[in-house]
Amino acid sequence: MSILVLAEHDNASLKSATLHAVTAAQKIGGEIHILVAGAGAQGAADAAAKVAGVAKVLLADDAIYGHALAENVAKLIVGLAGNYSHILSAATVNGKNILPRASALLDVQQISEISAVESADTFVRPTYAGNAMTTVQSSDKIKIITVRATAFDAAAETGGSAAIEKVASGGDAGLSKFLGQEVQKTERPELTSARIVVSGGRGMQSGENFKMLEEVADKLGAAVGASRAAVDAGFVPNDYQVGQTGKIVAPDLYVAVGISGAIQHLAGMKDSKVIVAINKDEDAPIFQVADYGLVADLFTAVPELAKELNK
Amino acid sequence: MKVLVAVKRVIDANVKVRVKADGTGVETQNVKMSMNPFCEIATEEAVRLKEAGKVTEIVAVSLGNAQCAETIRTALAMGADRGIHVQTDVELQPLAVAKLLKAVVDKEQPGLVILGKQAIDDDSNQTGQMLSALLGWPQATFASKLVLNDNATANVTREVDGGLETIEVKTPFVMTTDLRLNEPRYASLPNIMKAKKKPIDALTPEQLGVDPTPRLKTLKVAEPPKRSAGIKVKSVAELVDKLKNEAKVI
Ligand SMILES: Cc1cc2nc3c(=O)[nH]c(=O)nc-3n(C[C@H](O)[C@H](O)[C@H](O)COP(=O)(O)OP(=O)(O)OC[C@H]3O[C@@H](n4cnc5c(N)ncnc54)[C@H](O)[C@@H]3O)c2cc1C
Ligand SMILES: Nc1ncnc2c1ncn2[C@@H]1O[C@H](COP(=O)(O)O)[C@@H](O)[C@H]1O
Numbered sequence: 270m271s272i273l274v275l276a277e278h279d280n281a282s283l284k285s286a287t288l289h290a291v292t293a294a295q296k297i298g299g300e301i302h303i304l305v306a307g308a309g310a311q312g313a314a315d316a317a318a319k320v321a322g323v324a325k326v327l328l329a330d331d332a333i334y335g336h337a338l339a340e341n342v343a344k345l346i347v348g349l350a351g352n353y354s355h356i357l358s359a360a361t362v363n364g365k366n367i368l369p370r371a372s373a374l375l376d377v378q379q380i381s382e383i384s385a386v387e388s389a390d391t392f393v394r395p396t397y398a399g400n401a402m403t404t405v406q407s408s409d410k411i412k413i414i415t416v417r418a419t420a421f422d423a424a425a426e427t428g429g430s431a432a433i434e435k436v437a438s439g440g441d442a443g444l445s446k447f448l449g450q451e452v453q454k455t456e457r458p459e460l461t462s463a464r465i466v467v468s469g470g471r472g473m474q475s476g477e478n479f480k481m482l483e484e485v486a487d488k489l490g491a492a493v494g495a496s497r498a499a500v501d502a503g504f505v506p507n508d509y510q511v512g513q514t515g516k517i518v519a520p521d522l523y524v525a526v527g528i529s530g531a532i533q534h535l536a537g538m539k540d541s542k543v544i545v546a547i548n549k550d551e552d553a554p555i556f557q558v559a560d561y562g563l564v565a566d567l568f569t570a571v572p573e574l575a576k577e578l579n580k
Numbered sequence: 581m582k583v584l585v586a587v588k589r590v591i592d593a594n595v596k597v598r599v600k601a602d603g604t605g606v607e608t609q610n611v612k613m614s615m616n617p618f619c620e621i622a623t624e625e626a627v628r629l630k631e632a633g634k635v636t637e638i639v640a641v642s643l644g645n646a647q648c649a650e651t652i653r654t655a656l657a658m659g660a661d662r663g664i665h666v667q668t669d670v671e672l673q674p675l676a677v678a679k680l681l682k683a684v685v686d687k688e689q690p691g692l693v694i695l696g697k698q699a700i701d702d703d704s705n706q707t708g709q710m711l712s713a714l715l716g717w718p719q720a721t722f723a724s725k726l727v728l729n730d731n732a733t734a735n736v737t738r739e740v741d742g743g744l745e746t747i748e749v750k751t752p753f754v755m756t757t758d759l760r761l762n763e764p765r766y767a768s769l770p771n772i773m774k775a776k777k778k779p780i781d782a783l784t785p786e787q788l789g790v791d792p793t794p795r796l797k798t799l800k801v802a803e804p805p806k807r808s809a810g811i812k813v814k815s816v817a818e819l820v821d822k823l824k825n826e827a828k829v830i
Binding site for chain 1: 591593596597598599605606618673674675676678697698700701702703704705706707709710711712713714717718719720721722724735738739740741742743744745746747748749750753758759760794795796797798799800801802803804807809810811812813815816817819820822823827829830
């Protein structure tokens, strides 16, 4: 059995989401190969080759993979699929965009966002915003799977010495073109891999007020997240959203400020190790999952928290 | 141009979903059902395109049991022109839905198919990608903005992990909606009345030549582990003390 893991990367380096997908592959068992499809992606391939437990890295280096267009990457995967019993990717936006396309081309029913491996053909996945854990068994010849990163530890970044094999480009499908991007630049850690996350909700009232949270986040070395309501209101960019339809996080510490705790928000953070909630409504549902709840007005509590952390 | 929207009937987003005691699924008896929120956004986008004169006809498609016709009615009340109901009691998984939708697309020849990015029951996030693969069309997933160009292309802004990205796709194409594409309207009473007169065609998987048999067998459905209730702290100082000395996370 060989398992292909599609790398999440920025050409220069490997994203940590890939390391979690590698651990899921290890649980399935078999020889693990990482596919790096990119443009000028030697750096990412070198990083992938060092990951513990990886036997081989396949590098498809071509300008057409520069922006991970699904039509092109899926085509590449389909060409390689014959050698594999399983094809995995982290459930990042790229993974979710590309893998179902490859799946349909291979006539396979993908298994989305698994949170546990029961055996080589049986997996557990959250459904209904995490309210039902569903165990499914696949009858397909190839198992195509996206992996919920927070449910699997990261594989060690070093210790491996896999060979890097160049694979031919799968060719340009000619269906779509990358035009541009608006990427949020931040010195803070990435939301999905941060050890601490401080999130704000509608209670923050404005984007300006998020500065208070950023101050606390910077003292803690934390990432900043948000509820959907805060994103929809334009307080913060879309990629801050935590939840069923945003990012799934499970940091050591999650601080929810002015967030009511709707089921769709909880779906994205309730596996955090320690949860703190600051809310002026003592009946807010967020308190039902919080290890430490503080009933207070955030406009006094958050500045106080910043001060207290200075001590 | 004709637009097809795929609308799924799901347990309403505000319902607290409960797992059945026998572990075979979730309770659906006497539970409020609604159109999947992302499908409302898909329908709204199609209606706006029609209002802007870019689209001539909107066809709403739903697949599943008899009650899915109600979900199609909702789309018709929002402004879709007619419905197609692919009727079956078989459990439909995304690959089967994509194959059935492909067969419908082959008959209807739309220039654009809009789906939700995700159904909030199975949380699969697959069907749109699969449909575009089967059609050999481009895919524009997680869309937060759509601009149809005059030269048979469209610019679509997508919500990606690092922010936003814009791609250009050739028409025909498949788009899946993210939350911020638009805010769906409520159907007005007159429009709900009008929708009752709009036609819904019924089809079966057999008529479409598709075998919808599920590939994934559900072995068990279980409740997620519960978090034990925590404590309320009285002050910020106590909170910081607990985080430092009890939880040891800062
Ligand atoms: C299909 C679908 C998908 C969704 N996906 C997501 C998702 O991925 N992520 C997500 O977060 N939501 C999601 N939602 C939305 C979700 O249902 C809630 O609407 C949203 O999470 C509410 O955000 P909120 O808690 O910030 O706002 P509210 O529910 O309005 O809560 C604001 C809270 O702030 C408190 N507050 C106000 N002022 C203060 C103050 N001065 N001091 C202290 N506390 C204060 C209030 O007591 C209240 O509890 C989704 C909904 C749907 C239908
Ligand atoms: N049974 C169905 N009927 C109509 N549309 C569907 C159905 N299943 C999935 N879809 C469409 O596919 C989208 C994504 O669903 P999924 O891939 O299951 O998360 C939904 O938002 C719908 O637009």
